Amino acid sequence: MRLEQPKLKKHISTRYQPGDAKQSSACRSCLLKVHCQTGNPYTGVSGYTGGMTIQPRALQRGEYLYHQGDSLQYLYVIRSGSIKQLFNSWHGTEQIINFYMRGQSLGLGDIQSGSHGSSAVALETTSVCKLNYGKLQTLCKQYPDLYDRLFSIVSGEIYHEQTKMLMHGQKQSEERLATFILDMAARYKNNGYSFNAFNLPMSRHDIANFLWVADETISRLITKFCDDKLLEIDKRSVRIADYDGLLQKAGIQPRSRLAYVN
Amino acid sequence: MRLEQPKLKKHISTRYQPGDAKQSSACRSCLLKVHCQTGNPYTGVSGYTGGMTIQPRALQRGEYLYHQGDSLQYLYVIRSGSIKQLFNSWHGTEQIINFYMRGQSLGLGDIQSGSHGSSAVALETTSVCKLNYGKLQTLCKQYPDLYDRLFSIVSGEIYHEQTKMLMHGQKQSEERLATFILDMAARYKNNGYSFNAFNLPMSRHDIANFLWVADETISRLITKFCDDKLLEIDKRSVRIADYDGLLQKAGIQPRSRLAYVN
DNA sequence: CGTCGCCTTGATGAACATCAAGGAAAGTGG
DNA sequence: CCACTTTCCTTGATGTTCATCAAGGCGACG
Numbered sequence: 001m002r003l004e005q006p007k008l009k010k011h012i013s014t015r016y017q018p019g020d021a022k023q024s025s026a027c028r029s030c031l032l033k034v035h036c037q038t039g040n041p042y043t044g045v046s047g048y049t050g051g052m053t054i055q056p057r058a059l060q061r062g063e064y065l066y067h068q069g070d071s072l073q074y075l076y077v078i079r080s081g082s083i084k085q086l087f088n089s090w091h092g093t094e095q096i097i098n099f100y101m102r103g104q105s106l107g108l109g110d111i112q113s114g115s116h117g118s119s120a121v122a123l124e125t126t127s128v129c130k131l132n133y134g135k136l137q138t139l140c141k142q143y144p145d146l147y148d149r150l151f152s153i154v155s156g157e158i159y160h161e162q163t164k165m166l167m168h169g170q171k172q173s174e175e176r177l178a179t180f181i182l183d184m185a186a187r188y189k190n191n192g193y194s195f196n197a198f199n200l201p202m203s204r205h206d207i208a209n210f211l212w213v214a215d216e217t218i219s220r221l222i223t224k225f226c227d228d229k230l231l232e233i234d235k236r237s238v239r240i241a242d243y244d245g246l247l248q249k250a251g252i253q254p255r256s257r258l259a260y261v262n
Numbered sequence: 263m264r265l266e267q268p269k270l271k272k273h274i275s276t277r278y279q280p281g282d283a284k285q286s287s288a289c290r291s292c293l294l295k296v297h298c299q300t301g302n303p304y305t306g307v308s309g310y311t312g313g314m315t316i317q318p319r320a321l322q323r324g325e326y327l328y329h330q331g332d333s334l335q336y337l338y339v340i341r342s343g344s345i346k347q348l349f350n351s352w353h354g355t356e357q358i359i360n361f362y363m364r365g366q367s368l369g370l371g372d373i374q375s376g377s378h379g380s381s382a383v384a385l386e387t388t389s390v391c392k393l394n395y396g397k398l399q400t401l402c403k404q405y406p407d408l409y410d411r412l413f414s415i416v417s418g419e420i421y422h423e424q425t426k427m428l429m430h431g432q433k434q435s436e437e438r439l440a441t442f443i444l445d446m447a448a449r450y451k452n453n454g455y456s457f458n459a460f461n462l463p464m465s466r467h468d469i470a471n472f473l474w475v476a477d478e479t480i481s482r483l484i485t486k487f488c489d490d491k492l493l494e495i496d497k498r499s500v501r502i503a504d505y506d507g508l509l510q511k512a513g514i515q516p517r518s519r520l521a522y523v524n
Numbered sequence: 525c526g527t528c529g530c531c532t533t534g535a536t537g538a539a540c541a542t543c544a545a546g547g548a549a550a551g552t553g554g
Numbered sequence: 555c556c557a558c559t560t561t562c563c564t565t566g567a568t569g570t571t572c573a574t575c576a577a578g579g580c581g582a583c584g
Contacts, residue, residue: 087424087428089428089514090514090515091513095427095428095431097424097427097428098424108417108420109417109420109421109423109424110417110421111413111414111417112414112415112417112418112421113418113421117421117424117425118424137410140406140409141406144402144403144406144409147402147406147409148399150413151373151412151413151416152373152374153374154413154416154417154420155370155371155372155373155374155416156374156375157420158370158371158416158419158420158423159371159372159374159375159379161371161420161423161424161427162349162359162360162371162379162380162423163379164427165357165359165423165426165427165430166349166351166357166359168427168430168431168474169357169430169474171474171541171571172571173571173572203530203531204530204531204532205530205531212430212431212433213572213573214572214573214574215530215531216531216532216533216572216573216574217571217572217573218531219531219532219533220532220533220572222531222532223532223533235530235531235581251353252351252352253352433539433573434539435539435540465561465562465563466562466563466564467562467563475540475541476540476541476542477562477563478540478541478542478563478564478565479539479540479541480563481563481564481565482540482564482565484563484564485564485565497549497562497563
């Protein structure tokens with residue numbers, strides 16, 4: 001009794017080349033994934049996709065993707081680089097709520113209210129795809145499978161937020177920092193990079209703000225971790241020297257929930 | 263070219279009586295809302311609804327609705343009572359992630375993984391509606407508007423989680439407790455109760471756990487708030503004596519984001 | 525070279541955890 | 555009904571973690 005859904009996969013097989021370099025790792029976890037035509041030869045064609053476009057200009061360090069209070073026009077997915085999500089309270093203080101890295105989506109928490117409840121600022125040169133939310137809704141009506149996928153992603157975001165809570169709930173700041181570093185490592189690993197040697201995109205100050213400790217405390221802890229031969233850090237480049245030791249400091253079991261926070 | 267959507271409102275007008283007492287305040291924010299037939303005379307009829315049913319037996323204090331690790335079968339909406347969401351870490355400690363009160367949904371963060379990442383325990387005698395997730399998906403395919411509604415709710419949950427983070431990010435435990443109490447007040451108000459006199463459903467121990475402070479600290483702060491004429495507390499019954507004073511202690515502006523945390 | 529931003533290190537003090545003891549209310553069994 | 559335990563909460567004394575204040579190092583950049 002129902003009309004058949006448009007045959008999505010067939011379209012893809014003719015129009016979208018999975019081998020396309022630009023579609024690779026950053027897109028694996030993207031919410032539009034199979035519907036996306038950015039970076040493939042058919043970008044210009046207006047068809048069943050068209051919701052997703054690459055933001056033409058990359059953001060520079062410190063630049064805002066959107067401001068707290070802006071109305072929600074787009075959702076964003078990070079192609080490369082990283083972004084901090086921050087909340088400005090009325091008495092002028094800033095609180096970093098999240099760090100987003102490539103493949104992650106921004107704005108999902110602002111759908112209900114229709115406006116951005118916090119700001120997004122690039123930590124480094126960052127390129128994003130943007131996705132008109134109105135068009136996304138239309139697209140979803142056409143392809144209910146996309147709805148399911150979106151659902152899964154948004155649900156995952158809740159899970160992620162709650163897991164982050166667990167990290168912050170660790171009372172010792174030492175535990176929190178260790179968990180944070182392990183989480184960063186896990187994220188780099190997820191993106192196909194080395195998990196035991198990477199560059200932190202954020203400043204010490206940002207880390208301190210995010211972990212709710214004083215800047216000086218982060219500094220001290222980092223030197224302590226180095227003294228204890230857990231890490232080797234030169235400015236923002238990190239090498240994990242003793243993974244198990246870090247796990248122990250973090251007080252977490254290898255494959256527990258906290259092993260992947262952000 | 264597309265089949266018409268089933269005319270939902272028509273069905274409702276004949277089958278569902280909005281005046282039904284059992285459908286009142288607890289259901290206002292429920293995710294199924296208009297699709298729900300619990301508590302109306304047609305409950306037994308298998309029709310386009312049927313995803314949502316009332317859990318026959320109410321939970322008693324301390325009873326588990328589900329356990330961490332259980333596979334996700336249902337989403338739940340609280341009809342009356344309250345529930346704490348808690349995470350058990352491998353070294354045996356418990357961390358309360360959330361308190362849920364009537365009208366709120368449980369399990370949304372567990373959709374992606376397909377299993378409950380934390381447990382849900384009743385704080386008092388609690389009645390819930392349960393909602394088979396598989397059926398919900400089917401229902402959504404039939405009524406895309408339901409999808410949009412669900413989406414909004416899940417997005418709101420992210421927003422809510424992030425706002426909770428802001429509360430926890432307040433460094434002084436005094437601020438956190440004040441924010442917590444104001445939040446409880448706001449929730450009672452939302453449910454149609456008095457906002458300046460209510461009963462806390464959770465123990466001091468639970469509050470302490472949730473706010474990441476020692477039990478003794480909560481005790482001391484409460485007596486301090488009473489001494490300062492901000493509150494009058496007898497066991498679990500709270501009366502807010504000085505609302506503005508509490509706001510000031512919490513360090514928040516009347517209608518700011520933190521005014522409604524949970 | 526000087527200035528600025530970012531980070532580090534040291535000294536001090538405050539907030540809060542921990543340890544310890546006891547009170548009040550509620551349940552339990554006689 | 556009364557002892558009895560148990561749970562939950564309160565209050566006090568002490569110690570530790572971490573914020574704050576202060577100073578200086580170091581690379582980047584003009």
